[in-house]
Amino acid sequence: MKKKFDDKDIILLSKKILTKYKLCNHCLGRFFAKIDKNLSNKERGELISKNLDDLHPVKVKNCFLCEGLFNEINHFIKIIEEKLIEYEYETFLIGSKVDEDIIDRENEIIEEFNIEHSESIKSNLNREIGKILEKKLDKEVNFEKPTIMVVLDTSYDNISLQISSLYVYGRYKKFKRDIPQTKWHCKICRGKGCKRCKYTGRLYQNSVEELVSNNFLKKTKAEDESFHGAGREDIDVRMLGNGRPFVLEIKNPKIRNLNLKEIKDIINKENKSIIEIDNLKFSDREEIKRIKNSKFKKIYYVELKTDKSINKEKLKKVALSLRGKIVGQMTPSRVAHRRADLIRNKYIYDCTIESIDGAKASLKLETESGTYIKELISGDNGRTNPNISDMLGVPCQVNKLDVIFIKGE
Numbered sequence: 001m002k003k004k005f006d007d008k009d010i011i012l013l014s015k016k017i018l019t020k021y022k023l024c025n026h027c028l029g030r031f032f033a034k035i036d037k038n039l040s041n042k043e044r045g046e047l048i049s050k051n052l053d054d055l056h057p058v059k060v061k062n063c064f065l066c067e068g069l070f071n072e073i074n075h076f077i078k079i080i081e082e083k084l085i086e087y088e089y090e091t092f093l094i095g096s097k098v099d100e101d102i103i104d105r106e107n108e109i110i111e112e113f114n115i116e117h118s119e120s121i122k123s124n125l126n127r128e129i130g131k132i133l134e135k136k137l138d139k140e141v142n143f144e145k146p147t148i149m150v151v152l153d154t155s156y157d158n159i160s161l162q163i164s165s166l167y168v169y170g171r172y173k174k175f176k177r178d179i180p181q182t183k184w185h186c187k188i189c190r191g192k193g194c195k196r197c198k199y200t201g202r203l204y205q206n207s208v209e210e211l212v213s214n215n216f217l218k219k220t221k222a223e224d225e226s227f228h229g230a231g232r233e234d235i236d237v238r239m240l241g242n243g244r245p246f247v248l249e250i251k252n253p254k255i256r257n258l259n260l261k262e263i264k265d266i267i268n269k270e271n272k273s274i275i276e277i278d279n280l281k282f283s284d285r286e287e288i289k290r291i292k293n294s295k296f297k298k299i300y301y302v303e304l305k306t307d308k309s310i311n312k313e314k315l316k317k318v319a320l321s322l323r324g325k326i327v328g329q330m331t332p333s334r335v336a337h338r339r340a341d342l343i344r345n346k347y348i349y350d351c352t353i354e355s356i357d358g359a360k361a362s363l364k365l366e367t368e369s370g371t372y373i374k375e376l377i378s379g380d381n382g383r384t385n386p387n388i389s390d391m392l393g394v395p396c397q398v399n400k401l402d403v404i405f406i407k408g409e
Helices: 008-020 025-030 041-049 069-084 100-112 121-137 208-220 260-270 285-293 312-322 373-378 388-392
Strands: 091-097 148-153 158-163 166-174 224-229 238-251 275-283 298-305 325-330 343-357 360-367 397-406
Touching: 008 025, 008 041, 025 041, 025 121, 069 121, 069 148, 069 158, 091 121, 100 121, 166 208, 166 285, 208 224, 208 238, 208 260, 208 275, 224 285, 238 275, 238 285, 260 275, 298 373, 312 343, 312 388, 325 373, 360 373, 373 388, 373 397
Parallel strands: 091 148, 238 397
Antiparallel strands: 148 158, 166 238, 166 275, 224 238, 298 360, 298 397, 325 343, 343 360
16 A cells, blocks of 8 residues: 555654754655655645654755755756757756765665655756756657756766667668778878878778768768678779668767758769769668678679680670679688688579670679679689689789669668
8 A cells, every 4th residue: 555645654764754854845855755656745745744843854955965056057058048049859868966965865864764756866866956957958868869968966066968870771872983982081190190191090081981070060060971782892892883871870960850962962962973972861870780680692893804815605604604603702811810710601692794805804793792803803812612713714803893883772
């Protein structure tokens, strides 16, 4: 049976507490917060105090425990509002840091009187501020995934914000070679700037990441971003066809309401013949996991070259025998310094000849995700088996390579 605030046990315990400590109604009521959750702590304190005879809670400013903290709620609300004014957000949550001496005093009383139904002063403060701000801001408190988490340091009137990232899904095409997908910091200075990198801090002056993100950072007034692609192509490989899926994570944005079509058009116009983006939509962190874990089949256009004229009939047999073949690929020697040296088995779905011209030939390959195409052609000194060089009996190298379609999205 639920206890009421004229219950003898509650009255007796309250008298014991108030006999030793001068507390305000907020702090007295908070020690019984879990008995009736339909009231505020202040209201609980007021109901209890009606049954205490000559003992009464003191004014907030004279409270032994909170030392007037609850008188500052309106002040806290004002400085939070001022901090939030330049941000767009749907939901929020209040968190707080309270002076350790207050926390210690609260714990001291709870232990001394073996109090079982108490609520922490931080939880009390957060809720009271949150309730008022919900009405003033016309925004909702969200305990699971707030757009903005407001952390109030009550000792120093300091407000810090934890802002949820904004996620935008899209697909990009890369028409120009020698552009990496993401930023490459200079290996010498690690991004600080040195003579080697002409004080830019980067090995390459542009990347798909920067060409896509620059306008988003301007529009959102964000601090930073991360670019998450569904795999990546080599720097010298073009990304054509339907484009590669990506998620742009925009960190600490001030503006969240974006016209994605307008941004897309600006990016495509500014980077014509370099990159193109499409299929933009707002997304979330789960989409990053999805595209990172997905195994998309890919179709490639490959132009290979040899030192001798290519035997057409032999190449046709090679293409035919590769269909449905599983190839074993050790980590390519070109990336072995930064990746685990493993053998990966990859399935070749299809291989067709597009053209043969002397010592050059063009192929279309459909392969399992993660297949190293350059090594499938060259053999990488025996690290990929079978490979086209061995099958053809002539050393081959990739002259040009393009991703022309990504399946499965």
